């Protein structure tokens with residue numbers, strides 16, 4: 001029954017294409033939406049509405065602290081593996097050369113759930129170029145999201 005077989009094949013193809021979603025990773029669409037909401041509420045004030053970063057983000061400010069960098073193609077967020085990005089958002093971060101001791105990148109471990117942290121990172125990936133995304137997928141093979149992130 002070749003016709004049935006072709007029909008079944010097309011069904012699978014349609015499923016596969018739908019599951020790919022806009023960002024090209026299976027089943028991601030709802031998580032990206034959650035991530036976008038988390039970003040707008042908790043991150044955009046420092047990192048910019050479009051992930052463009054603070055003005056003069058490459059120069060230390062008057063306190064000797066590096067301002068919030070971009071998360072888009074201009075920044076270097078895409079150079080970090082999933083495991084590292086997760087730790088930065090959960091535990092906070094500061095540039096070791098900052099003149100102050102405080103975490104300029106606040107810790108979100110008490111504010112966001114593990115799933116929300118993962119979602120916001122997956123949202124940041126939509127701001128990268130295809131090449132940056134491919135590079136980051138390779139990096140993340142060695143250092144994936146921790147198991148707590150689901």
Ligand code: HEC
Pocket residue numbers: 038039042043044045046047066067068069075076077078080085088089093094095096098104105106108120121
């Ligand atoms: C109060 C301002 C502020 C908020 C709010 C904030 N950040 Fe940051 N973030 C920073 C600063 C400043 C840095 C740079 C720290 C450094 O390297 O000195 C940073 C760095 C980062 C980095 C590392 C980037 C890199 O290229 O190394 C990531 C990832 C990040 N933030 C994600 C987030 C996410 C996701 C949120 C929201 C959940 C968020 N940030 C909210 C200020 C902020």
